[in-house]
Amino acid sequence: MAAVILETKGLTKSYGGLNANEDVDFELRRGKVTALIGPNGAGKSTFVGMVSGRIPATRGQVIFDGQDISALPAHKRIQLGIAYTFQITSVYAGLTLRENIAIAARRRLGKDRKAVQTKVSGVLEQVSLLDRADQDAGDLSYGHQRVLEIAMGLVQDPRLFILDEPTQGLAESEVDDFVTLIKTLVGDTTILLIEHNMDVVMRTADYIHVLDNGRSLASGTPEEIRKNTAVQAAYLGTDVDA
Amino acid sequence: MSDTKRSHLLHLGVIAVLFALFFVLPAYHVGNLSRIMVLAVYAMGFNLLFGYTGLLSLGHALFFATGMYGLGMAMNSFGIAAEPALLIGLICAVVMAAVVGFLALRTSGVAFMIVTLMFAQAGYLTILYFGAYTRGDEGFVIPQPDRMIAGIDITGETARYFAALILFAVVFLLIAHVVRSPFGRTLVAIRENEERTRMLGYDTDRHKLKAVILSGTISGLAGAAYALLFGYAGATFATVQYSIFPLLWVLLGGAGTTLGPIIGVAFMFYLIDLSSSVTQAYMLIAGVVLVLLTLFAPQGLAGELRRRVMRWLP
Ligand SMILES: Nc1ncnc2c1ncn2[C@@H]1O[C@H](COP(=O)(O)OP(=O)(O)O)[C@@H](O)[C@H]1O
Ligand SMILES: [Mg+2]
Numbered sequence: 215m216a217a218v219i220l221e222t223k224g225l226t227k228s229y230g231g232l233n234a235n236e237d238v239d240f241e242l243r244r245g246k247v248t249a250l251i252g253p254n255g256a257g258k259s260t261f262v263g264m265v266s267g268r269i270p271a272t273r274g275q276v277i278f279d280g281q282d283i284s285a286l287p288a289h290k291r292i293q294l295g296i297a298y299t300f301q302i303t304s305v306y307a308g309l310t311l312r313e314n315i316a317i318a319a320r321r322r323l324g325k326d327r328k329a330v331q332t333k334v335s336g337v338l339e340q341v342s343l344l345d346r347a348d349q350d351a352g353d354l355s356y357g358h359q360r361v362l363e364i365a366m367g368l369v370q371d372p373r374l375f376i377l378d379e380p381t382q383g384l385a386e387s388e389v390d391d392f393v394t395l396i397k398t399l400v401g402d403t404t405i406l407l408i409e410h411n412m413d414v415v416m417r418t419a420d421y422i423h424v425l426d427n428g429r430s431l432a433s434g435t436p437e438e439i440r441k442n443t444a445v446q447a448a449y450l451g452t453d454v455d456a
Numbered sequence: 457m458s459d460t461k462r463s464h465l466l467h468l469g470v471i472a473v474l475f476a477l478f479f480v481l482p483a484y485h486v487g488n489l490s491r492i493m494v495l496a497v498y499a500m501g502f503n504l505l506f507g508y509t510g511l512l513s514l515g516h517a518l519f520f521a522t523g524m525y526g527l528g529m530a531m532n533s534f535g536i537a538a539e540p541a542l543l544i545g546l547i548c549a550v551v552m553a554a555v556v557g558f559l560a561l562r563t564s565g566v567a568f569m570i571v572t573l574m575f576a577q578a579g580y581l582t583i584l585y586f587g588a589y590t591r592g593d594e595g596f597v598i599p600q601p602d603r604m605i606a607g608i609d610i611t612g613e614t615a616r617y618f619a620a621l622i623l624f625a626v627v628f629l630l631i632a633h634v635v636r637s638p639f640g641r642t643l644v645a646i647r648e649n650e651e652r653t654r655m656l657g658y659d660t661d662r663h664k665l666k667a668v669i670l671s672g673t674i675s676g677l678a679g680a681a682y683a684l685l686f687g688y689a690g691a692t693f694a695t696v697q698y699s700i701f702p703l704l705w706v707l708l709g710g711a712g713t714t715l716g717p718i719i720g721v722a723f724m725f726y727l728i729d730l731s732s733s734v735t736q737a738y739m740l741i742a743g744v745v746l747v748l749l750t751l752f753a754p755q756g757l758a759g760e761l762r763r764r765v766m767r768w769l770p
Contacts, residue, residue, distance in 0.1 A: 287659075288654055289657050293657045304655075306645060309648060313641070317645045320638050320641065321657045321658055324638055325638055370657070
C-alpha cells in the first residue's frame with residue numbers, strides 16, 4: 215500500500231472574486247494524524263469540504279487511495295471510506311442519540327439489525343454516551359452533541375476520518391477524552407484534523423499542514439512547523455505552541 | 457415488550473377493529489367507513505412523502521387522478537376487465553410519479569411545492585382538454601355490471617367494505633413495514649437533515665425519487681380503487697382541492713405517523729358530517745375546530761399521542 219492515502223493537486227475554490235482555496239497541493243500519510251491549521255478564514259473548512267465532496271471545487275484534483283475522485287459526488291466518496299464531521303454541529307436533533315448513530319452505521323451494515331445494534335452500543339460506550347442513548351440529540355449539551363458528531367464518524371469505521379474543529383466548545387476533560395480516543399484510532403485510521411487548540415495538535419499530530427489565506431504555507435512534522443518563521447509570522451508573531 | 461412487537465400488535469389491532477366495526481355499525485356508517493378507508497390509502501401515500509421524507513407536494517391529486525383515469529378509461533373506453541384495469545391504473549401512476557419525481561426533484565422547498573402544483577394543474581387541464589374521452593368535469597360512471605373482482609360484485613355495501621378494508625390493510629401494513637426498514641429510516645434522516653444524511657454516504661436524491669414513486673403509486677392505487685368501488689371518475693378529483701385534502705388529513709391526524717392518515721381522514725369526514733347536520737355554516741365550525749387543533753395539537757392527533765404517552769408509536 216502506498217504511504218500516501220490522499221493527495222490533492224491544484225485544488226481551488228473561488229467565491230466570486232475571492233479564492234477561499236488557491237492551488238492547494240497536499241499529501242496525507244496513511245495511518246497517521248495530520249493536523250490542518252491556520253488562522254480563521256484561512257480556508258481549512260473549504261479544503262476538507264472539497265476533499266469530501268460537500269463543496270464542489272472550482273478546479274483541481276482529489277486522489278484517494280490511487281483513485282481520482284474529483285468527479286465523484288459526496289455520497290460516493292463517503293462510501294469509499296471517508297467520514298466527515300461538520301465544524302458546525304449537524305446532528306439529527308429530533309431523533310434519539312441511538313438512532314443518530316444507527317443511521318450512520320446502517321449505510322454499511324444495512325438490514326442486519328443485530329449488527330447495527332451491537333455496533334451502535336459499542337460506539338456509544340466508547341464515547342461514554344451510553345447512559346444518554348435514548349435522549350433526543352437536540353436535548354444534549356453542546357459538548358455532548360460534538361461528541362455525538364464524532365461518534366457518527368467513528369461508527370462508519372472510516373479509512374480516512376476528517377474532523378473539522380472537533381474540540382471546539384468541549385470542556386477540558388472532554389478534550390482529554392478526545393485526545394485519548396484519537397490515539398486509539400491511529401494506525402487503522404488516517405486522521406485529518408482541523409484544530410485550533412495547539413495543545414491538542416501537539417499531543418496528537420504526526421504531521422502538520424498550515425493554510426493561510428487559502429494557500430499552503432508550510433507542512434512538516436510538529437518540530438519543523440514550530441521552527442518555521444513564515445508560520446510564526448502568519449500567527450502574528452506568536453509562537454505556534456503558545 | 458419490544459417496540460417491533462408493539463408496532464405489529466398496534467397495526468393488526470387497528471385492522472381487527474375495522475373488521476369488527478362492520479358488524480357493529482349501522483349501514484350509514486359502514487358506507488362512510490368504506491370511503492374513509494380508501495381515502496386513508498391516499499393519505500398514507502401522501503404521508504410517506506410529506507410526513508416521513510419531508511417533501512411537501514401540492515400536486516398529489518395528479519397521482520390520485522392518474523390511477524382513477526387509468527382504471528376508469530381502461531374499463532370504459534377499452535372494455536377491459538376490472539383486475540387488469542386496476543393494474544393499468546397502477547402502472548400509469550408509477551410512470552407519472554417517476555416522471556414528475558424526476559423533474560420536480562431538481563427543485564426543493566417552496567419551488568418543489570410550486571412545481572408539483574403546476575404539474576397537477578397541467579394534469580387537470582389535460583383531462584378537461586380531452587373532454588371527448590374523459591367527459592371532463594362531468595366525469596363518467598363505471599357501469600355496475602363491470603365492477604367485479606374475482607367474480608365478486610363489489611358494488612354491494614358488504615363486498616365494498618371488505619374490498620376497501622383489504623386494500624387499506626395491505627397498504628397500512630406495507631407502510632408500517634417500510635417506515636421501520638432501513639429505507640424508511642433513511643427517509644426520516646433526509647427529512648431531519650438532508651445534508652448530514654448525504655455526508656453519511658447516502659444517495660439522498662435516489663432515496664427521494666424512490667419516495668416520490670412509492671408515494672405517487674400508493675396515491676394512484678387509491679384513485680383507481682375509488683373509481684372502482686364508487687363507480688365514478690371525474691375531473692374534480694384532479695383539482696387543487698384534492699391536492700390540499702391529503703395535506704389537511706395528514707396534518708390533523710399526525711404527519712410522520714402510521715396512524716395519522718386514517719385518524720385524520722375519519723376525523724375530518726365526521727367533523728364535516730356532524731357540523732353540516734347542525735348548521736348550514738358547517739364550514740365555519742369545521743374551520744374553527746381545525747384552527748384549535750393546529751394551535752393545541754400542532755403535531756396532529758397521533759403526533760400528540762406519541763409525544764405525550766406512546767413514544768414508540770411508529
Ligand atoms: N459559501 C461561501 N460563500 C462565500 N465565501 C465563503 C463561503 N464559505 C467560505 N467563504 C470564505 O472563504 C474563506 C475561507 O473560509 P473557511 O474555509 O470557512 O475558513 P476556515 O475554516 O479556515 O476558518 C473565508 O474568507 C470565508 O469567508
Ligand atoms: Mg472552519
